[in-house]
Amino acid sequence: MELRHLRYFVAVADAGSLTVAAEQKLHTSQPSLSRQIRDLEQEVxxxxxxxxxxxxxxxxxxxxxxxxxxxxxxxAEAAKEAAQRAAQLARPTFALGFLSGSEIGLLPEVSRILRDEFPGLDIRLSSDFSPALAKALMRGRLEAAFMRPEEHMGDLASRRVRTDPLIFVLPSDHRLASQAAIAPQEIADEIFILPSKTAPAVRRSVLAYFGRAGVDLKPQHEVHNVGHAISMITSTRAVMLLPAYTERLLPESVTARPVKGDVPTLDLIIAYHKANNSPILKLLLSSVGKLAGTA
Structure with a gap:
């Protein structure tokens, strides 16, 4: 059994079609792909x-x-990348991922901690959604990542860095913007935006919060990132819940208000592969307490 057989099989399974997989994913002919699948089935x-x-x-x-x-x-991909990294004789590197937006507060202190101990360290940064960061960790492309907890972490371990409160974000001239804090019941009749499945942890937290509050949430739109959220909030005059650190990214046309009463929260963790014994990683993990107040 060859790796190409596995790639072909996964591509067809994901596409649900031999033709789509052949033309759009594998760039081969459909008859050739069919033969490869038959060969795989014969071997299995x-x-x-x-x-x-x-x-x-x-x-x-x-x-x-x-x-x-x-x-x-x-x-197989992780083995390939591990071999390529081992073959590089350049200065030590550390591949570090951040949930998009979180690096604004975290990165300066993380860089100081690592470079104080490893002065020549080359920190290679990535910024992405939590599911993509988790996949990069499992593939060995990242050594650590600041992200949200995922439902299926596999061989990944984690430590909690901090707990972020969620805040209401809305147009600056919205009727609720004059209030010091907003209760969930007050937005029941407002246009509401929900994070898409690209941010599953935030999405779960928002839905669970309104469920506890007894509010029958009917989101009219979904957004994929903070920039998309700002655009939709201003264009539709909608309200949404976002982690508090996003407040620093808001333009003047959009404002934030704390939640009144039971405040929903979301953990930010540092995740890493259980088999990673890097001394750089160990230093970073030992310094998590210093990062708890970094937002």
């Missing part, structure tokens, strides 16, 4: 896929095989 000894009116569907054996195929591809 069971049928992994079947055609249906809706395209390609996985058999029960195919569903079981898919999880292992994804893991094998991730491990």
């Amino acid at each position: 000894g069971v049928q992994l896929m079947r055609r249906s009116a809706h395209g390609i569907e996985l058999t029960s054996a195919g569903k079981a095989f898919l999880d292992h195929a994804r893991t094998a591809l991730l491990q």
